[in-house]
Amino acid sequence: MCPLCEATCGLTLTIEGTRVTGARGDRDDVFSRGFVCPKGAAFGALDGDPDRLTRPLVRRNGTLQEASWEEAFDAVAAGIRPLVEEHGPNAVGVVLGNPNVHTMAGALYPPALLSALGTRNLFTASTLDQMPKHVSGGLLFGDPFAIPVPDLDRTDCLLLLGANPLESNGSLCTAPDFPGRLKALRERGGTLTVVDPRATRTAQLADRHLAIRPGADALLLAALVHVLFEEDLIALGRLDVYVQGVAQVRDAVREFSPEAVAAGCDLPAAGIRELARELAAAPTAAVYGRIGTCTVEFGTLASWLVDVLNVLTGNLDRPGGALFPLSATDRAPRPAAPGKGFRLGRWTSRVSGHPELKSELPAAALAEEIDTPGEGRIRALVAIAANPVLSAPDGGRLDAALASLDFMVSVDPYLNETSRHAQVVLPPPPPAQSAHYDFAFNTLAVRNQVRYTRAAVPLQDGGLDECEIHARLVLAVSGMHGAPAHAVDDLVIGRTLGKAVADPHAPVHGRDPKELAGLLTGETGAERRLDLMLRLGPYGDGFGAQPEGLSLDRLLDHPHGIDLGPLKPRLPEVLRTRSGRVELLPEPVAADLPRLRAALDRDPLEGLVLVGRRHLRSNNSWLHNVPVLNRGSNRCTLQIHPEDAARAGIADGAPVRVKGAGGEIEAPAEITAAVRRGVVSLPHGWGHDRPGTRTTVATAAPGVNSNQLLDGTLLDPLSGTAVLNGVPVLLTPVDEEATNPQATL
Numbered sequence: 001m002c003p004l005c006e007a008t009c010g011l012t013l014t015i016e017g018t019r020v021t022g023a024r025g026d027r028d029d030v031f032s033r034g035f036v037c038p039k040g041a042a043f044g045a046l047d048g049d050p051d052r053l054t055r056p057l058v059r060r061n062g063t064l065q066e067a068s069w070e071e072a073f074d075a076v077a078a079g080i081r082p083l084v085e086e087h088g089p090n091a092v093g094v095v096l097g098n099p100n101v102h103t104m105a106g107a108l109y110p111p112a113l114l115s116a117l118g119t120r121n122l123f124t125a126s127t128l129d130q131m132p133k134h135v136s137g138g139l140l141f142g143d144p145f146a147i148p149v150p151d152l153d154r155t156d157c158l159l160l161l162g163a164n165p166l167e168s169n170g171s172l173c174t175a176p177d178f179p180g181r182l183k184a185l186r187e188r189g190g191t192l193t194v195v196d197p198r199a200t201r202t203a204q205l206a207d208r209h210l211a212i213r214p215g216a217d218a219l220l221l222a223a224l225v226h227v228l229f230e231e232d233l234i235a236l237g238r239l240d241v242y243v244q245g246v247a248q249v250r251d252a253v254r255e256f257s258p259e260a261v262a263a264g265c266d267l268p269a270a271g272i273r274e275l276a277r278e279l280a281a282a283p284t285a286a287v288y289g290r291i292g293t294c295t296v297e298f299g300t301l302a303s304w305l306v307d308v309l310n311v312l313t314g315n316l317d318r319p320g321g322a323l324f325p326l327s328a329t330d331r332a333p334r335p336a337a338p339g340k341g342f343r344l345g346r347w348t349s350r351v352s353g354h355p356e357l358k359s360e361l362p363a364a365a366l367a368e369e370i371d372t373p374g375e376g377r378i379r380a381l382v383a384i385a386a387n388p389v390l391s392a393p394d395g396g397r398l399d400a401a402l403a404s405l406d407f408m409v410s411v412d413p414y415l416n417e418t419s420r421h422a423q424v425v426l427p428p429p430p431p432a433q434s435a436h437y438d439f440a441f442n443t444l445a446v447r448n449q450v451r452y453t454r455a456a457v458p459l460q461d462g463g464l465d466e467c468e469i470h471a472r473l474v475l476a477v478s479g480m481h482g483a484p485a486h487a488v489d490d491l492v493i494g495r496t497l498g499k500a501v502a503d504p505h506a507p508v509h510g511r512d513p514k515e516l517a518g519l520l521t522g523e524t525g526a527e528r529r530l531d532l533m534l535r536l537g538p539y540g541d542g543f544g545a546q547p548e549g550l551s552l553d554r555l556l557d558h559p560h561g562i563d564l565g566p567l568k569p570r571l572p573e574v575l576r577t578r579s580g581r582v583e584l585l586p587e588p589v590a591a592d593l594p595r596l597r598a599a600l601d602r603d604p605l606e607g608l609v610l611v612g613r614r615h616l617r618s619n620n621s622w623l624h625n626v627p628v629l630n631r632g633s634n635r636c637t638l639q640i641h642p643e644d645a646a647r648a649g650i651a652d653g654a655p656v657r658v659k660g661a662g663g664e665i666e667a668p669a670e671i672t673a674a675v676r677r678g679v680v681s682l683p684h685g686w687g688h689d690r691p692g693t694r695t696t697v698a699t700a701a702p703g704v705n706s707n708q709l710l711d712g713t714l715l716d717p718l719s720g721t722a723v724l725n726g727v728p729v730l731l732t733p734v735d736e737e738a739t740n741p742q743a744t745l
């Protein structure tokens with residue numbers, strides 16, 4: 001299984017000895033059916049990258065040196081425990097990066113790590129990404145993981161905002177061959193509308209491309225809702241009995257007429273009305289918003305409005321609309337009942353008072369939590385699969401903050417911009433040497449299915465499976481340093497079974513947990529846990545209650561996976577709100593709406609704003625070290641519209657100085673009408689020119705870090721998500737600076 005993006009394609013590898021010499025799409029895979037993209041095809045080169053660390057590193061006399069695993073974990077225990085004992089649990093921060101959703105270890109062990117540490121200082125990539133969707137799902141449905149997925153294969157009408165699946169291969173919508181699925185939508189007569197300030201490859205595929213002003217999606221979406229009410233197009237259908245707050249939403253969007261938002265969006269009012277009518281009239285329709293609607297000023301409001309539109313058009317939870325997947329390791333469905341609801345801000349961050357979300361604090365606040373003196377300061381950091389020096393705002397400040405820590409441990413295969421600060425680096429083996437199961441993405445997939453593969457290549461001498469690395473890390477930071485790794489798994493298994501046998505809805509109610517634990521199969525702790533989750537899950541064998549049901553053994557008999565069918569309606573059983581209904585206008589959202597109303601009266605910015613972009617052969621900050629992926633069109637250029645370039649006196653290819661609140665960087669201009677006027681675009685994840693790293697290829701063509709333009713203060717307040725798109729910047733042509741320092745735009 002390819003671990004490189006959310007599409008989760010099955011791969012067929014060619015292996016010579018222990019080396020992966022080829023990778024192609026697995027034609028028999030029940031879900032991806034042979035699809036592969038250039039990244040997946042480069043799996044062998046990535047897997048065999050000579051810059052990958054193969055041994056742990058421990059800092060001695062200031063330099064990182066290879067060490068044994070025993071020495072490395074001893075150093076972790078010695079580095080962390082005394083700090084916790086002296087300064088309390090919050091002295092240790094935890095940073096979880098994106099690849100944790102692609103590894104089994106990242107799904108299974110961080111909860112144990114966090115409970116062992118007891119820290120409130122958790123930072124993840126979610127607050128640079130999808131936290132607004134969690135907040136919206138949490139408030140509307142009572143469960144932050146209840147994220148509706150557009151039913152790509154059956155919808156008649158797709159409104160896609162701020163996503164570019166032709167480059168990203170999709171996000172919060174796991175769909176191998178997303179491009180093919182969009183083409184199929186058009187071929188069966190469906191319509192595709194893309195909202196994006198850039199004329200992306202996805203936009204080029206659409207019936208309609210709306211080149212919106214960055215940051216204005218919440219205005220556009222509010223206007224669509226407005227039209228539905230104004231023109232009497234609300235049709236909840238079977239949702240009617242499950243939804244409360246419809247009339248309140250009508251009042252809330254009263255001021256957001258298409259005419260009122262047209263200037264802010266820079267879109268014609270008539271087109272907005274037409275789009276609303278089309279959504280309402282389509283037999284089925286799905287609204288789907290991603291990065292460009294999340295990492296913006298009104299990220300949560302936009303994410304909420306996406307869900308509201310799906311509800312008001314009756315498309316939530318119906319085939320062809322937006323549905324909740326049911327993955328094989330989800331909790332088995334049970335009778336609907338009111339839940340506990342979702343609360344935000346149960347505590348706040350120390351320095352800026354940012355509210356907690358899902359027990360996390362904003363990634364943009366990590367640096368200040370380290371470098372601001374005082375009680376409760378972060379003194380040690382555990383970073384797992386994270387490169388926040390490049391991926392979070394103001395990498396320069398974070399870089400300095402990391403250097404000031406008393407202790408840091410990184411679980412990372414590379415010595416890069418972030419891990420170079422660690423006292424201990426624990427490198428996981430390459431993906432071919434790791435088992436793979438998509439715990440996260442199966443809950444976001446356009447089709448229910450389940451696939452598991454064991455490591456394709458045996459673990460090489462000296463390597464340690466990432467699950468074992470995580471387990472031993474948990475033991476090292478708790479009082480159990482030196483205990484066998486399986487102790488962590490045994491603990492989790494015991495606890496889960498204890499709960500299951502006490503649960504009257506569980507198939508194992510009343511049975512003996514020890515007996516059940518003895519029935520688990522699997523060669524590793526992680527496999528036994530997977531077996532447990534599958535057997536207790538919605539398709540499971542219930543330890544004998546459903547003899548035909550799923551178990552690890554059954555799954556191993558199907559190396560290309562098992563198809564579990566199309567998505568099905570799940571309301572009301574998914575709801576966990578206190579009311580037991582969809583709460584359409586949650587109080588925190590209502591309280592944030594005045595901010596959006598104020599935007600109606602705001603004059604659009606005169607100058608330029610920055611947006612990001614992704615390239616098919618890139619992946620955040622860490623694929624630039626693979627030669628076949630780091631060349632050709634995959635370059636760190638500043639895209640600018642020809643008219644804006646002419647006004648600023650910028651020539652194609654010439655270096656441009658870009659200034660933002662957090663700093664300035666220099667990148668070559670790429671003049672292209674693919675970005676709208678008033679917008680410039682830089683990709684993120686570049687800037688590999690810091691000393692002390694070991695990424696030879698990336699360092700040779702380093703690019704610049706777009707996040708250096710941010711100072712970390714711009715956040716979507718409800719979700720703590722950094723504003724990464726629609727950020728004001730100033731440009732100066734570098735060549736002209738000497739003669740005319742005022743030539744800025």
Ligand SMILES: Nc1nc2c(c(=O)[nH]1)N[C@H]1C(S)=C(S)[C@@H](COP(=O)(O)OP(=O)(O)OC[C@H]3O[C@@H](n4cnc5c(=O)[nH]c(N)nc54)[C@H](O)[C@@H]3O)O[C@H]1N2
Binds near residue numbers: 385392416
């Ligand atoms: N300006 C701007 N900034 C952005 C974004 C944007 O659109 N614009 N996007 C944001 C988004 S959506 C995200 S998700 C974040 C991502 O930001 P991060 O979570 O920091 O992720 P990556 O840049 O992917 O870095 C991942 C790290 O994991 C390591 N790694 C790779 N494979 C493994 C593995 O198997 N195990 C372990 N332990 N480590 C591994 C890599 O070497 C790298 O150090 O960036 C965000 N930053």
Ligand SMILES: Nc1nc2c(c(=O)[nH]1)N[C@H]1C(S)=C(S)[C@@H](COP(=O)(O)OP(=O)(O)OC[C@H]3O[C@@H](n4cnc5c(=O)[nH]c(N)nc54)[C@H](O)[C@@H]3O)O[C@H]1N2
Binds near residue numbers: 167170612615
């Ligand atoms: N090739 C590749 N694939 C990846 C990744 C990668 O780095 N490279 N990263 C992975 C990760 S971690 C994630 S989260 C996903 C993200 O997957 P997507 O959400 O599809 O992300 P992007 O490709 O960045 O597309 C975001 C689009 O939003 C547009 N945009 C910017 N500002 C606005 C705005 O204000 N409004 C609107 N409507 N649009 C706006 C941008 O121009 C861009 O085209 O991709 C994943 N897949």
Ligand code: SF4
Binds near residue numbers: 008035037039176
């Ligand atoms: S689309 Fe994503 S999962 Fe599929 S091969 Fe490409 S990188 Fe891998």
Ligand SMILES: [Mo]
Binds near residue numbers: 098125
């Ligand atoms: Mo992401």
